[in-house]
Amino acid sequence: MNHFAPPVSTRRPFPAELFTQLQAAFGERVSTAQAVRAHHGRDESPFEPQLPDAVVFAHNTAEVQTVVKLCGQHAVPIIAYGSGSSLEGHLLAVQGGVSIDLSEMNQVLSINAEDLTVTVEPGISRKQLNEALRDTGLFFPIDPGADASIGGMTATRASGTNAVRYGTMRENVLGLSAVLADGTLIKTGTRARKSSAGYDLTRLFVGSEGTLGIITEITLRLYPQPEAISAAACTFPSMSDAVRAVIETIQIGVPVARVEFVDALAIRAINRHSNLTLREAPTLFFEFHGTQAGVQEQAELVQEIAAQNAGEGFEWATRPEDRSRLWNARHSAYFAMLQLKPGCRAVTTDVCVPISRLAQCVADTEADLQTSTLPCPIVGHVGDGNFHVAILIDPDIPEERVEAERLNHRIVQRAIQMDGTCTGEHGIGLHKMSFMLEEHGPAAVATMRAIKQALDPDNLMNPGKIFSWAA
Known part of the structure; x- marks a missing residue:
C-alpha cells in the first residue's frame, strides 16, 4: 500500500x-x-x-x-x-x-569582482560556482548542504550553515531573469546594491518554487574569501545547555560564520556513517571567519561562553583537512540518519523561531519526541533559530506516518505560536501546504493566490504546490 x-x-x-x-x-x-x-x-x-x-x-x-x-x-x-x-x-x-x-544551463555568464557580483545560469551548482570563483579571491557562501543548483536554491529561498553570518538567498540575489507562463521574459533588479524603483519583483520570485515562472539567470552577491578560518566542536550535557550557549553568543554580537547543533542520536549516526569517534552527546559545530587576530578573539570568547554553559572537550580545527572532516560529517548527517532505520523514509521538520525563543522551542520539542517510539534525531542551524527533526518511519506502516505528521504538526504549531515559521529554508512544496493558513492567515494566502492567478492564469507553472489553486 x-x-x-x-x-x-x-x-x-x-x-x-x-x-x-x-x-x-x-x-x-x-x-x-x-x-x-x-x-x-x-x-x-x-x-x-x-x-x-x-x-x-x-x-x-x-x-x-x-x-x-x-x-x-x-x-x-x-x-x-x-x-x-x-x-x-x-x-x-x-x-x-x-x-x-x-x-x-550551468555557465558563469559574468564575474564582476570589483562589484562583488556574479551572474550565472540556473543549473550551475554551488560547488561548481565556487570552483569557478576560486582564483578571484571571492566566494558564494550560501551552503544548504546538498550540492544544489543555484536556480533551485533561488526558487526555494534556501540558506544553510552560513546563514547566521551571510544571510539566505533572499539577501544574496540582486536580480534575475524569468520566463513567465506566456513565454514573456522579464528581468528584475540590477547589480546596484540597493534600489527603490517599484515593486521588488526579485524577492517575489525568490522563494516562488517555480509557481510563477522559470528562472533562467541569477545575479548574486559575492564575498571576499576570509583571511583566516577556524572551526571547533564542543559537547554539552543537554540540548538546552548547547542552545543557551548559542543564544548568548549571538546576543553579544560574536560574528560566527556557522554554528550548528547535532544531538546525541545524530552524532551516533554520523560516527557510523563517516567512521568517526565523536562523543555521543549534544554537540555544537562552530566556524569563524576573519583576520587571524579576529578569528582567535572570536574563538576564545565562544569557548568561554560554552564553558559557562557546561560545554567541554573543545576540538579545534584550523587546518583545511581538519575543518573538512568536521563539516563533511555535519553535511552527511541527513544520509547518516537514514541509516539508523534501514529502508526508512524521513519526514523532515524545518521550523525557525526568534533566537530568544529557541531554547524553549527545542526543549519542548525534545519532550514531544520522548513520547514517541520513532527515531527522531535533531540537527539545526541554531545560529539563526532554525532546526530540523528527521522523523524516521517505515513507509509500509501507515501508523508511523500518522505519528510522524502528529509530531511535525505539534512542532510547527509551537513555532508559529512563538512568532516563527513552518519552514526556515526547505520551502512549502507539497508537504507543508497545510500550514500556510496557520502561519499567514486566509487574507495573506488569498493575496498570494491572486498574484499566482494574475501571472499564471491557466495554472501551468508547477501546479499543486505552496497553496491550492482555488480558495
Whole structure:
C-alpha cells in the first residue's frame, strides 16, 4: 500500500501533437523514456514519485521560452528541474506535464569582482560556482548542504550553515531573469546594491518554487574569501545547555560564520556513517571567519561562553583537512540518519523561531519526541533559530506516518505560536501546504493566490504546490 501518495490532483492529458512539436524543436533532447521520467519525478521528500509526461533538456533562455510557449498552447503543466535535492516534493508532476531540465544551463555568464557580483545560469551548482570563483579571491557562501543548483536554491529561498553570518538567498540575489507562463521574459533588479524603483519583483520570485515562472539567470552577491578560518566542536550535557550557549553568543554580537547543533542520536549516526569517534552527546559545530587576530578573539570568547554553559572537550580545527572532516560529517548527517532505520523514509521538520525563543522551542520539542517510539534525531542551524527533526518511519506502516505528521504538526504549531515559521529554508512544496493558513492567515494566502492567478492564469507553472489553486 502506498502511504506516501501526494495530495489527489487531476492529471492532465498529454497531447501527442505537443510531443511532436517538442521533438521538432529539440530532437534527442526531449525524452519520454521511463528511466528519464522517473529520474525527474522524484526528490528527497517522503512522497512517492510522480512522473512528468516528458522531459526537455534546455540549453538557453530562448529554448525555455519555446517550451513554455508550446506547453501554453496545449495547457500542459511545466516543472523546472535542477538537481533533484528538494525535501518537500517540489519536483513532483502531480498533474503531469513537461519537466524542463536546466542542469545543462550551468555557465558563469559574468564575474564582476570589483562589484562583488556574479551572474550565472540556473543549473550551475554551488560547488561548481565556487570552483569557478576560486582564483578571484571571492566566494558564494550560501551552503544548504546538498550540492544544489543555484536556480533551485533561488526558487526555494534556501540558506544553510552560513546563514547566521551571510544571510539566505533572499539577501544574496540582486536580480534575475524569468520566463513567465506566456513565454514573456522579464528581468528584475540590477547589480546596484540597493534600489527603490517599484515593486521588488526579485524577492517575489525568490522563494516562488517555480509557481510563477522559470528562472533562467541569477545575479548574486559575492564575498571576499576570509583571511583566516577556524572551526571547533564542543559537547554539552543537554540540548538546552548547547542552545543557551548559542543564544548568548549571538546576543553579544560574536560574528560566527556557522554554528550548528547535532544531538546525541545524530552524532551516533554520523560516527557510523563517516567512521568517526565523536562523543555521543549534544554537540555544537562552530566556524569563524576573519583576520587571524579576529578569528582567535572570536574563538576564545565562544569557548568561554560554552564553558559557562557546561560545554567541554573543545576540538579545534584550523587546518583545511581538519575543518573538512568536521563539516563533511555535519553535511552527511541527513544520509547518516537514514541509516539508523534501514529502508526508512524521513519526514523532515524545518521550523525557525526568534533566537530568544529557541531554547524553549527545542526543549519542548525534545519532550514531544520522548513520547514517541520513532527515531527522531535533531540537527539545526541554531545560529539563526532554525532546526530540523528527521522523523524516521517505515513507509509500509501507515501508523508511523500518522505519528510522524502528529509530531511535525505539534512542532510547527509551537513555532508559529512563538512568532516563527513552518519552514526556515526547505520551502512549502507539497508537504507543508497545510500550514500556510496557520502561519499567514486566509487574507495573506488569498493575496498570494491572486498574484499566482494574475501571472499564471491557466495554472501551468508547477501546479499543486505552496497553496491550492482555488480558495
